Amino acid sequence: MALDPEFVADCPYGPGGLLLDDILEIDREGGRVVARMPTHDDLPLTREQRAHPLRHPRHVSGGLMVHMTGMVGFVHAYYVLGLRHADGWVGYGGRIHLAKFLALAPPGEPLILEARATQVRRMAKSVFCRYALTFTQGATRIYEGDQSAMWVRPDEAVAHLAELASRSAK
Secondary structure (H helix, E strand, O other): OEOOHHHHHHOOOOHHHHOOOEEEEEEOOOOEEEEEEEEOOOOOOHHHOOOEOOOEOOOOOHHHHHHHHHHHHHHHHHHHHOOOHHHOOEEEEEEEEEEEEOOOOOOEEEEEEEEEEEEEEEOOOEEEEEEEEEEEEOOEEEEEEEEEEEEEOOHHHHHHHHHHHHHHHO
16 A cells, blocks of 8 residues: 555654655554565665775665664554554654664665564553564565564643644634
């Protein structure tokens, strides 16, 4: 499915930070999402590489891939957990338990980003998630990760949203 404009509007990053062009799968019962990320020479960090065809070929930066773990986590929070920034929820990466960069991802073929929740714990004002992440490009596994994130809804955000709602009702 193409990106839903409401999903894009709710993202904490603009299109230059979201960097996804499609949501390929949503499995609410299995806690799994799959998204597609185009790859090209003008990606953040990739465009700044001092590339050499043999010693340092142009590739999707590892730092950008770590950022994309957060974006696919946002896909999971939005579509599986039902959490919305518009409702005061915000997510933060908490710990990278494992990060394996298995191969370089050259610009061209898109990356397929998969996140599967291995643990979800809902509390009064927060949701803890641990994710198994796999990024592939064609038949090549590029990245594997095991990461935790915390989604919180601060009281200040809830109060601010209530104030905005009361103003718009007048």
